Amino acid sequence: MIAPQAVAPSAQTVARRLLLAGAAGIVLTVALVAWSILMPVLVPSSQSRYCGEYTGCIGYLFLMWEYGRWMALVAAWPLLRLLRVRPSWQAALMAAPYLLAIWQVALLIKWASPAAGINLILLSGVIAYPAAAWATMPHVPRLVRFLTAGVALALYAVTWPIVG
Numbered sequence: 001m002i003a004p005q006a007v008a009p010s011a012q013t014v015a016r017r018l019l020l021a022g023a024a025g026i027v028l029t030v031a032l033v034a035w036s037i038l039m040p041v042l043v044p045s046s047q048s049r050y051c052g053e054y055t056g057c058i059g060y061l062f063l064m065w066e067y068g069r070w071m072a073l074v075a076a077w078p079l080l081r082l083l084r085v086r087p088s089w090q091a092a093l094m095a096a097p098y099l100l101a102i103w104q105v106a107l108l109i110k111w112a113s114p115a116a117g118i119n120l121i122l123l124s125g126v127i128a129y130p131a132a133a134w135a136t137m138p139h140v141p142r143l144v145r146f147l148t149a150g151v152a153l154a155l156y157a158v159t160w161p162i163v164g
Contacts, residue, residue, distance in 0.1 A: 008139045020083040021091060021133035025125025027079060028072040033122075036064040065121075073099065076129065085133050094145065095132035097152040099124055104159040 009017075040048070040057035050059025073096060080088035102124040110117025135145050 017133050018130040020085050021129040022126050024079045025129040029125050032064050032068045036060045090136040091132045094136050095128045097149045098128035098131055101152040101155040104156050104163055107163045108159050
């Protein structure tokens with residue numbers, strides 16, 4: 001008996017999948033930024049330890065970066081599933097090394113150009129989730145998946161001592 005081969009999907013199916021994955025990246029980024037903007041409005045600054053007399057409520061931005069990005073990574077799986085990007089759990093898992101590498105490069109770039117680094121951080125989901133959605137398509141060989149994730153993790157490892 002001959003094993004069935006994975007059939008390459010049509011260009012329209014691939015484009016739809018990549019657009020929906022990019023939309024997930026946008027939604028997650030907008031949710032994080034909205035959270036950091038709304039928290040000072042919802043919590044009075046006199047009762048919040050993240051607001052200071054001279055700095056305002058900039059502490060929420062640091063919370064968004066430190067904890068929110070990991071929560072967004074976890075929230076990606078249900079969002080990708082809701083948007084019908086299949087296999088959603090594999091795409092969300094594959095996006096993790098891509099995001100780690102992009103964030104490290106963004107922190108490295110931020111030293112030379114703060115605006116470019118921040119823009120790369122804000123666009124990281126739009127880059128990583130479509131790349132992960134493409135890499136987890138059934139017709140893409142496993143070797144490509146492992147190589148792309150390995151390159152992303154290697155980039156992260158190389159930039160880690162520089163950025164810290």
